[in-house]
Amino acid sequence: MSAGCVHINGEFVELDEAKISIFDTGFLHSDVVYDVTSSWQGYIFKLDQHLERFATSCDGFRLKNPYSDAETAAILAECTVRAECEDASFIHMHVTRGLYAEGSRDPRLCENQFAAYVVPYVWLWGEEKSKAGINIHMADVERISSKAVDARYKNFHWGDLIQAQYQAYEANRDDAALLAADGNLAEGPGFNIWVVKDGKCATPDANCLLGMSRQSVIELCGMEGIPFELRKVHPDELREADEAFATSTAGGVMPITAVDDKPLGNGAPGILTSRLFDSYWSRREAGWCGTKISDLLN
Numbered sequence: 001m002s003a004g005c006v007h008i009n010g011e012f013v014e015l016d017e018a019k020i021s022i023f024d025t026g027f028l029h030s031d032v033v034y035d036v037t038s039s040w041q042g043y044i045f046k047l048d049q050h051l052e053r054f055a056t057s058c059d060g061f062r063l064k065n066p067y068s069d070a071e072t073a074a075i076l077a078e079c080t081v082r083a084e085c086e087d088a089s090f091i092h093m094h095v096t097r098g099l100y101a102e103g104s105r106d107p108r109l110c111e112n113q114f115a116a117y118v119v120p121y122v123w124l125w126g127e128e129k130s131k132a133g134i135n136i137h138m139a140d141v142e143r144i145s146s147k148a149v150d151a152r153y154k155n156f157h158w159g160d161l162i163q164a165q166y167q168a169y170e171a172n173r174d175d176a177a178l179l180a181a182d183g184n185l186a187e188g189p190g191f192n193i194w195v196v197k198d199g200k201c202a203t204p205d206a207n208c209l210l211g212m213s214r215q216s217v218i219e220l221c222g223m224e225g226i227p228f229e230l231r232k233v234h235p236d237e238l239r240e241a242d243e244a245f246a247t248s249t250a251g252g253v254m255p256i257t258a259v260d261d262k263p264l265g266n267g268a269p270g271i272l273t274s275r276l277f278d279s280y281w282s283r284r285e286a287g288w289c290g291t292k293i294s295d296l297l298n
């Protein structure tokens with residue numbers, strides 16, 4: 001049995017006891033929304049903001065979390081304690097449409113199902129590369145249009161992201177950046193993308209998840225006096241950036257040190273990237289934007 005804890009069907013169970021029906025439409029049709037936060041040093045990061053984004057994703061998909069925000073928070077806290085990783089955890093929650101009523105294909109008749117799990121903290125590219133930086137591949141798989149599946153609602157439509165990852169691996173690169181239909185940068189599999197040129201940061205303003213770590217970098221830029229822009233970002237701006245980085249709950253601020261094998265700058269994490277990385281993690285160590293897990297337990 002590996003470390004972690006799952007809350008499913010109203011119960012806390014071990015990871016290998018957590019089961020979902022193959023007839024759940026979350027599995028059959030990716031009819032599911034989710035959210036992921038993390039805990040660090042006993043604090044859950046931006047819990048209220050994650051619950052708010054989760055509720056927005058549920059509304060956007062016409063799903064309903066059977067638990068209130070307070071109940072969800074208490075479940076996540078207890079799951080984290082049972083997983084014994086309050087000091088560094090990855091906290092996932094989702095709501096699936098659930099099972100079709102017998103003989104029906106009407107999604108309105110499904111009873112929506114909540115589940116959550118907590119496992120030790122996950123670094124998107126492994127801890128070493130998430131800190132040292134990666135070589136990103138400019139994928140020619142287009143990011144699914146937000147007119148089809150709105151990227152602001154955190155969802156399981158990952159077919160495009162995963163095919164882009166395969167392209168990256170086949171080119172011996174670490175991960176992929178996807179473009180939107182308009183040819184501008186969208187995002188990557190599990191991360192937002194930032195470019196830095198002449199001391200100014202920029203990240204796409206559309207066709208991407210409104211990442212909580214992206215929002216954190218916006219706040220850090222404000223606190224550190226670093227200029228930033230939310231706007232369309234052309235892929236050439238990533239290719240020609242002084243530095244670049246990705247943001248994700250699974251790693252915080254992560255350097256991108258090469259694009260299609262071509263090093264950015266001197267090929268090491270950039271100065272602003274390192275400053276934002278240090279700022280993010282030193283604040284997380286100190287409980288920045290955190291809710292104390294013990295305060296959430298009944």
Ligand SMILES: Cc1ncc(COP(=O)(O)O)c(C=O)c1O
Pocket residue numbers: 036187188189190191192208209210211212213214247248249250
């Ligand atoms: C497609 C996508 N974009 C961006 C992100 C980064 O979002 P956050 O900073 O909230 O983890 C994620 C996280 O899983 C994601 O799946």
